[in-house]
Amino acid sequence: MSAWAAIAGGFAGTLVLTTTLRAANELKLTRIDLPFLLGTALTTDRIRAKALGYVLHFIAGLGFALIYYLMFLAIDRSGWWLGAIFGLAHGLFSGTALVNILLPLVHPRMGTPSTAATSVALLEPPGFMMLNYGLQTPLVTLAAHVAYGSLVGGFITLAG
Amino acid sequence: MARVRPDAFQRTGGYAPISSYAAIGDGRTVALVARDGSIDWLPLPELDSPSVFGAVLDAGSGGQFALCPEAPYAVERRYVPGTNVLETVFSTDTGTVRVTDALTVPAGGLGPLRELARRVEGLAGSVWMAWSVEPRFGYAGVSSRVGWRAGVPVATAGGDALAVCAFEAGAPEFRAGVIRGRFEARAGTRALLALSAAHREPLVVPTRGDAEARLDATATIWQRWSDGLTYAGPFREAVLRSALALKLLVHAGSGAVAAAATTSLPEQIGGERNWDYRFCWVRDSAFTLNAFLGLSCAPEARAYFWWLMHASQLTHPRLRVLYRLDGGARAPERTLALNGYRGSRPVRVGNAAAAQLQLDTYGELLQTAWLYASTGHRIDADIARRLAEVADHVCRIWREPDAGIWEVRSEPRHFTQSKMMCWVALERACELARRGIIPDRHAERWGTEARAVHAFIETRCYSQDLRSYVRSAHSDELDASLLLGVLFAYGDANAERWAGTVDAVRRGLAQGPLVRRYTGDDGLAGSEGAFVTCSFWLVESLARTGRVEEAVRLMDELLGLANDVGLYAEEIEPATGAFLGNVPQALSHLALISAALAIAQETTR
Numbered sequence: 001m002s003a004w005a006a007i008a009g010g011f012a013g014t015l016v017l018t019t020t021l022r023a024a025n026e027l028k029l030t031r032i033d034l035p036f037l038l039g040t041a042l043t044t045d046r047i048r049a050k051a052l053g054y055v056l057h058f059i060a061g062l063g064f065a066l067i068y069y070l071m072f073l074a075i076d077r078s079g080w081w082l083g084a085i086f087g088l089a090h091g092l093f094s095g096t097a098l099v100n101i102l103l104p105l106v107h108p109r110m111g112t113p114s115t116a117a118t119s120v121a122l123l124e125p126p127g128f129m130m131l132n133y134g135l136q137t138p139l140v141t142l143a144a145h146v147a148y149g150s151l152v153g154g155f156i157t158l159a160g
Numbered sequence: 161m162a163r164v165r166p167d168a169f170q171r172t173g174g175y176a177p178i179s180s181y182a183a184i185g186d187g188r189t190v191a192l193v194a195r196d197g198s199i200d201w202l203p204l205p206e207l208d209s210p211s212v213f214g215a216v217l218d219a220g221s222g223g224q225f226a227l228c229p230e231a232p233y234a235v236e237r238r239y240v241p242g243t244n245v246l247e248t249v250f251s252t253d254t255g256t257v258r259v260t261d262a263l264t265v266p267a268g269g270l271g272p273l274r275e276l277a278r279r280v281e282g283l284a285g286s287v288w289m290a291w292s293v294e295p296r297f298g299y300a301g302v303s304s305r306v307g308w309r310a311g312v313p314v315a316t317a318g319g320d321a322l323a324v325c326a327f328e329a330g331a332p333e334f335r336a337g338v339i340r341g342r343f344e345a346r347a348g349t350r351a352l353l354a355l356s357a358a359h360r361e362p363l364v365v366p367t368r369g370d371a372e373a374r375l376d377a378t379a380t381i382w383q384r385w386s387d388g389l390t391y392a393g394p395f396r397e398a399v400l401r402s403a404l405a406l407k408l409l410v411h412a413g414s415g416a417v418a419a420a421a422t423t424s425l426p427e428q429i430g431g432e433r434n435w436d437y438r439f440c441w442v443r444d445s446a447f448t449l450n451a452f453l454g455l456s457c458a459p460e461a462r463a464y465f466w467w468l469m470h471a472s473q474l475t476h477p478r479l480r481v482l483y484r485l486d487g488g489a490r491a492p493e494r495t496l497a498l499n500g501y502r503g504s505r506p507v508r509v510g511n512a513a514a515a516q517l518q519l520d521t522y523g524e525l526l527q528t529a530w531l532y533a534s535t536g537h538r539i540d541a542d543i544a545r546r547l548a549e550v551a552d553h554v555c556r557i558w559r560e561p562d563a564g565i566w567e568v569r570s571e572p573r574h575f576t577q578s579k580m581m582c583w584v585a586l587e588r589a590c591e592l593a594r595r596g597i598i599p600d601r602h603a604e605r606w607g608t609e610a611r612a613v614h615a616f617i618e619t620r621c622y623s624q625d626l627r628s629y630v631r632s633a634h635s636d637e638l639d640a641s642l643l644l645g646v647l648f649a650y651g652d653a654n655a656e657r658w659a660g661t662v663d664a665v666r667r668g669l670a671q672g673p674l675v676r677r678y679t680g681d682d683g684l685a686g687s688e689g690a691f692v693t694c695s696f697w698l699v700e701s702l703a704r705t706g707r708v709e710e711a712v713r714l715m716d717e718l719l720g721l722a723n724d725v726g727l728y729a730e731e732i733e734p735a736t737g738a739f740l741g742n743v744p745q746a747l748s749h750l751a752l753i754s755a756a757l758a759i760a761q762e763t764t765r
Contacts, residue, residue, distance in 0.1 A: 025360045028318035033361040044270035109270060111310030111365070121270045121370055124309050124321070124363035132309060133362060134316070 001078060002159040003069055009083075009155025010065025013148035014058050020144040029136040032126070037099070040123060041107045064090065065152045072156055083153020084146045091145030095129040095138055169195045169235065174219025175502045176200065178739035179723040181216075182237065182246050183405065183421055186263035186378075187412030190421035191276060192216060192743070193246055193261055195235050195724070197228040204320065205274050205359040207411065207418055208438040208485050210298045210509075212322060212357070217424060217507050218498040223296030227259060227278055227353065230288045230342065239725055243382035244404050245375075246725070255285025257345045264374035265381050272323075272356035272364045277375040279352050280329065282345035291353060292340035293324050299496050299509070306334045312365050313339045319360045327352040327368040390456040393760030394712070395752075398719050401726035402749035403455050406448075409746045411485040415463025416440040416471070417448050418485060420730065420742035426504035427688040427731055427741045434500060436509050437730075437742040439482040439491055442468070442521040443565060445528040446648070447750040453535050454757045465532050469543050472525070476546055477553035479521045481513050481567065489514070516563040517572065520644075522554045523581025526588040527648060533597050544598040551589035552602055555609040558582040564632075565641045570681050574633035576621035577641040579613055580650045586610035617650075622657060628664030629657065637680035638668040640694035643701040647754070653704045662701045670698065671734040673717035689731035689740040692718075696751035700758040708762050715755060728752070 024030050035053025036046075038060075043049050068086050072078040104110040104125055111122040129138040169180055176194040181201075183190050189209070192201035200215040200222070214222030229250050237248040245262040260279040264271075280289055297304050297317035304317035313332045315322045326332050329351040330341035343351055354371040356363055366374075385407065391399050409418045420437035427433035445468055452461035471487040472479055480489050491514040495506035529547050533539050539547070564575035586606045593600035620633040631639035642661055646653050669676045674690030675698050695718050702711035721737060722728055728748040730741025 025319065028320075028360075031316075031319055031321060031358060031360055031362060036361050040270060044268075046266075046270070049270075121272075121367055122310060122365040123270075124314070124323070124358070124365065126362070127309075132307075132314075132316075134318070 005159030006069035014061025087149020520581035523584035627660035
């Protein structure tokens with residue numbers, strides 16, 4: 001198993017994940033915009049936020065691919081289907097804890113249930129499984145993460 | 161500020177008179193605010209997007225944002241001078257409040273994608289105000305959900321969301337998809353309602369301070385823009401208001417100018433003449449550029465010209481009648497399941513006229529290029545080559561019948577105004593070639609064909625009996641668009657034929673100060689009101705043919721027919737003064753500006 005293959009798989013997987021979410025966005029299935037959510041943690045400029053957000057999202061995609069790689073190493077087994085299962089778990093974690101609970105805690109412009117009067121504009125909180133961004137959001141994000149995981153697992157396996 | 165009698169405003173079956181609407185906008189979309197404070201039209205996120213408030217097209221289910229006193233009231237309103245920020249003052253027996261409405265312009269920092277801000281200030285006494293937001297996404301065709309996000313009511317539907325932020329404006333509650341509240345506005349208090357809209361992204365919920373600051377900054381931005389207008393001639397106030405109305409229709413994303421802010425407001429109450437005007441018509445291009453240049457709006461002129469050349473590149477050398485605001489050429493027409501303004505069905509979106517042949521557009525394009533070049537703007541080699549190819553194309557097609565400037569849906573004809581504009585196209589091409597601005601390889605052919613067009617018009621499109629040019633070859637019908645021949649210098653404005661034509665149009669089509677478009681068939685059932693644009697064309701024609709005093713008198717009369725905030729719709733019913741058609745209408749305001757500029761020029765000549 002190769003860490004470089006994991007990085008390549010992470011790049012391809014993030015590309016597919018981002019494209020899937022963007023396509024779902026265009027199809028009015030969801031209002032989720034991960035680069036926008038990430039970027040606005042660092043800047044209030046909309047354009048700069050989206051550009052920064054894409055960079056952060058890709059870095060996160062590569063980072064998670066390396067985590068997948070370490071997990072494959074730990075169990076001494078890999079494969080696209082195993083990657084898909086990791087992706088599913090990753091998607092569930094993102095929807096329930098990462099974006100829903102953890103991101104609002106560190107994001108300076110995202111409301112939480114305890115938010116009262118604020119001095120900054122707030123981003124709409126995602127809610128459980130990010131349902132606030134549309135009823136189809138869980139399905140779309142899970143599908144995108146499964147695709148991501150499959151690609152990471154597939155790349156690692158292909159590289160031997 | 162014009163005081164409106166309480167009895168002067170009445171809704172009919174839930175519909176406000178079209179003349180009761182003021183427009184506010186942010187360069188991306190426009191909202192219509194009725195005199196009773198209700199916002200009955202707001203497409204989001206762009207002007208040509210589906211509406212979220214569409215009560216103007218269906219009072220029952222279209223959706224609206226109502227805000228007014230609970231007790232009976234009188235209304236006065238105006239735009240904050242030099243801006244598109246609206247102030248409405250409601251006076252009741254117990255007090256007075258001022259509502260300031262604007263679609264805010266981003267002013268740095270993280271703000272909503274689109275924001276509608278409504279500030280309520282208590283001026284005297286105490287007034288209980290009630291408000292309700294009834295969002296109906298997708299022209300009321302998409303079901304929505306209402307929920308809470310961090311204590312803010314939010315309506316969502318597909319890729320769209322709307323947050324209703326109420327600051328000191330009562331506790332919002334919602335029932336049956338309607339978010340509402342009430343509050344007491346006492347002298348010295350200030351409340352704010354801010355709607356934050358998102359499209360394909362999470363909502364941004366503004367703070368009160370940010371929203372208030374954006375509202376103030378929006379007024380400043382508009383004032384700064386209007387301070388840059390240099391016009392100092394007659395009818396200055398009306399010209400500036402028209403320029404501001406026009407600026408509302410300039411799509412900031414592309415530089416295109418929408419023909420109007422609405423769709424399907426009827427040309428006849430209960431009739432079928434209901435069209436979507438949220439597109440950019442090539443027909444309006446020369447007037448648009450002339451207005452921008454005449455008022456020193458050089459950035460808008462440049463953006464518009466480049467948008468026009470960019471959009472038309474897709475169909476080169478043919479021109480579509482209209483293009484979408486993003487420059488696309490497709491505008492498929494469909495009807496919506498809405499009742500229509502006072503039952504005027506169908507409600508259409510898209511516009512089937514896009515696919516018609518309208519020969520006059522070629523004259524408009526070449527005239528626009530000529531205006532642009534003759535005011536010192538540079539035309540690059542690629543655009544120059546394309547303009548020459550457009551002139552070549554005119555040589556090939558001018559003999560064909562077409563749908564004419566009015567986009568009739570009857571059989572194509574040899575419309576006189578279309579031929580005149582073909583002549584204008586070829587003459588301007590020759591002039592541009594003479595100046596070395598466009599390639600002159602085919603200039604001789606353009607000249608030959610221009611003479612052939614001229615001969616066609618002079619022999620077949622002039623009636624000795626009427627002593628006037630006529631609507632189409634060998635007809636005896638009149639058409640106010642013939643006046644464009646004077647405006648675009650087809651022949652000598654002081655020639656006998658033009659004097660006769662101006663008189664004939666006035667005699668045959670004018671009713672008081674207002675002028676109807678034409679006599680004869682247009683392939684549609686029913687009739688229509690008088691066309692505001694044609695009325696201003698008559699003013700300009702009078703000025704251009706040496707009858708300046710008559711022009712000034714007529715202009716004065718027409719300016720008196722604007723609504724209380726200086727806006728015009730497409731048409732006015734001569735008998736009642738009621739507005740008809742889409743509002744605010746770019747061409748009406750462009751024609752007003754053009755007429756004022758002409759009077760200014762002819763007066764100083």
